[in-house]
Amino acid sequence: MLAANIHPISSPSPAVVEKSSSFALSWHTAAPLAKFKPNRISTSLKSSLQSIAVPEVDKDATSAQTRVEILSEALPFIQKFRGKTIVVKYGGAAMKSEALRASVIADVVLLSCVGLRIVFVHGGGPEINQWLGKLNIEPNFLNGLRVTDASTMEIVSMVLVGKVNKQLVALINKAGGTAVGLSGIDGRLLMARPSPNSSQLGFVGDIVSVDPTIIRPLIDNNHLPVIASVAADSTGQAYNINADTAAGELAAALGAEKLILLTDVAGILEDRNDPESLVREIDIKGVKKMIRDGKIAGGMIPKVDCCVRSLAQGVRTTSIIDGRLKHSLLLEILTDEGAGTMITG
Amino acid sequence: MGIRGITVSDVRGFGAQGGSAERQAGSEFSEDNFVVKVKMEIVVSKDQVEEIIAKIIDEARTGEIGDGKIFVSPVADIIRVRTGERGEKAERMTGGRSDMFSVGSSSTGAR
Numbered sequence: 041m042l043a044a045n046i047h048p049i050s051s052p053s054p055a056v057v058e059k060s061s062s063f064a065l066s067w068h069t070a071a072p073l074a075k076f077k078p079n080r081i082s083t084s085l086k087s088s089l090q091s092i093a094v095p096e097v098d099k100d101a102t103s104a105q106t107r108v109e110i111l112s113e114a115l116p117f118i119q120k121f122r123g124k125t126i127v128v129k130y131g132g133a134a135m136k137s138e139a140l141r142a143s144v145i146a147d148v149v150l151l152s153c154v155g156l157r158i159v160f161v162h163g164g165g166p167e168i169n170q171w172l173g174k175l176n177i178e179p180n181f182l183n184g185l186r187v188t189d190a191s192t193m194e195i196v197s198m199v200l201v202g203k204v205n206k207q208l209v210a211l212i213n214k215a216g217g218t219a220v221g222l223s224g225i226d227g228r229l230l231m232a233r234p235s236p237n238s239s240q241l242g243f244v245g246d247i248v249s250v251d252p253t254i255i256r257p258l259i260d261n262n263h264l265p266v267i268a269s270v271a272a273d274s275t276g277q278a279y280n281i282n283a284d285t286a287a288g289e290l291a292a293a294l295g296a297e298k299l300i301l302l303t304d305v306a307g308i309l310e311d312r313n314d315p316e317s318l319v320r321e322i323d324i325k326g327v328k329k330m331i332r333d334g335k336i337a338g339g340m341i342p343k344v345d346c347c348v349r350s351l352a353q354g355v356r357t358t359s360i361i362d363g364r365l366k367h368s369l370l371l372e373i374l375t376d377e378g379a380g381t382m383i384t385g
Numbered sequence: 386m387g388i389r390g391i392t393v394s395d396v397r398g399f400g401a402q403g404g405s406a407e408r409q410a411g412s413e414f415s416e417d418n419f420v421v422k423v424k425m426e427i428v429v430s431k432d433q434v435e436e437i438i439a440k441i442i443d444e445a446r447t448g449e450i451g452d453g454k455i456f457v458s459p460v461a462d463i464i465r466v467r468t469g470e471r472g473e474k475a476e477r478m479t480g481g482r483s484d485m486f487s488v489g490s491s492s493t494g495a496r
Binding site: 247248249250289290291292293294324348352 | 408
């Protein structure tokens with residue numbers, strides 16, 4: 041989203057969503073030009089083209105003209121963000137649904153192809169619970185927060201770094217990107233210390249320092265770092281780090297242009313009960329006022345705090361977007377309307 | 386607001402926070418580390434001071450440690466090097482507050 045004017049609060053028009061799906065369609069086709077000029081192709085060329093596996097394009101839904109117009113409209117955004125680093129925190133529904141996961145990954149690979157530098161950070165709550173169950177370890181929760189004792193921490197580390205991380209890397213590689221999976225432990229990327237309430241919550245950590253040296257060569261060479269939010273302290277003890285926090289501090293360390301948090305809600309709502317009252321753009325002052333007024337509550341507050349902390353450390357803009365929307369990343373980065381709430385400094 | 390000039394410098398600094406660490410570039414900095422900061426110096430007339438303070442706080446406050454401090458100090462004299470003007474005349478700048486609020490006259494009166 042371009043942070044030029046304050047947009048009046050309005051609901052996303054259906055046309056926007058349609059636009060984005062047709063925009064995405066154009067990228068799924070391997071050889072669109074060839075498909076629309078059958079008369080120009082010689083016999084030998086035609087037979088070689090037939091052997092290329094080209095996914096079916098619904099030509100009736102979007103004409104070639106519309107598709108290239110949409111592509112061309114994305115140019116100003118691509119120019120604005122080309123070469124800039126964008127940290128995306130992946131979690132929630134977008135992580136659980138196969139279809140949404142595929143769409144996020146396709147978006148990430150697309151953005152990486154046009155020159156944006158994406159860093160992917162993930163958590164993985166539901167998977168952890170599943171595996172704790174398989175190993176007959178009872179998950180403990182205190183006031184809604186997971187208690188991570190030593191045995192739980194082992195599982196958390198294994199699941200996040202070993203399973204979820206590598207799965208994402210494999211999917212990105214399959215989609216055509218080149219992903220490298222790391223955790224906060226690798227290269228001392230994230231150094232942790234026990235958080236103040238660790239006596240009750242176990243091995244949950246706060247981030248002491250971020251050293252992005254190890255991922256800079258990856259980013260500079262158009263590879264996609266996928267970071268699991270597990271970090272170690274100076275003694276080597278692993279800690280579970282909140283993925284939003286990890287993404288925020290990483291964005292600050294990299295001097296990122298954007299921090300994007302994928303969530304399971306539409307964004308920050310002016311009126312909690314009115315899904316149409318999405319706040320599209322707001323600054324730190326405004327968002328603090330909303331917290332004081334009680335309009336932002338519950339699980340949204342830590343996310344907003346994480347955004348404010350990143351903005352205070354120099355990240356240009358932060359966004360909380362709706363991960364349940366297909367192609368939410370493209371909507372947020374390549375359109376004016378966006379897919380959630382953008383918080384600016 | 387009528388502010389027409391400002392000096393900005395890149396500096397390093399720290400302020401002991403009594404235990405809480407300041408975050409910079411993702412890492413926590415304790416009291417003995419210098420952190421990169423920006424220093425702004427603005428010379429204004431006395432009656433503008435409160436307005437400017439309010440504006441700076443409004444725009445720059447993030448609520449995090451490291452937001453910084455505003456020091457208000459008196460200025461003994463202002464001299465414009467190019468013309469040798471001193472005092473109020475030197476402080477005035479075209480398009481500034483005095484031009485914004487004076488009615489019609491282009492002379493140096495009004496304020």
